[in-house]
Amino acid sequence: MVIVGIVALCVVLALLAFLVPRLSHGPERGTQRALGLGSRAGGKAPGPLGRLFSKPFRSSSKAVGRSGSAGRRTRGRLPF
Numbered sequence: 001m002v003i004v005g006i007v008a009l010c011v012v013l014a015l016l017a018f019l020v021p022r023l024s025h026g027p028e029r030g031t032q033r034a035l036g037l038g039s040r041a042g043g044k045a046p047g048p049l050g051r052l053f054s055k056p057f058r059s060s061s062k063a064v065g066r067s068g069s070a071g072r073r074t075r076g077r078l079p080f
Contacts, residue, residue, distance in 0.1 A: 006060045010067035017071025028068040035061040 009031060017024035035057045042053030 002056075006063065010063050013064060014067040014071040017068045018075050021072045021075050024068055024071065028064060031064050032061050035064065 013024060013028055013031070016027060039054040039057035039061065042055075042057060043050045045053050
């Protein structure tokens with residue numbers, strides 16, 4: 001269920017970045033801030049568990065950043 005939520009969030013951010021590139025930075029940063037908070041909380045677990053618990057948040061944050069930048073990059077490539 002969480003994976004579906006992250007995928008849906010990435011799709012919404014990509015569409016937002018495509019339609020209104022300047023206004024997409026705020027939601028993208030807010031999402032990355034929330035995911036970073038989860039990553040830091042998971043990283044406080046001892047030893048290898050910390051890396052294991054924080055990894056889903058790190059990869060989700062990367063995906064959110066990529067989808068936003070892909071939407072803005074696609075918008076920039078349009079001929080009009």
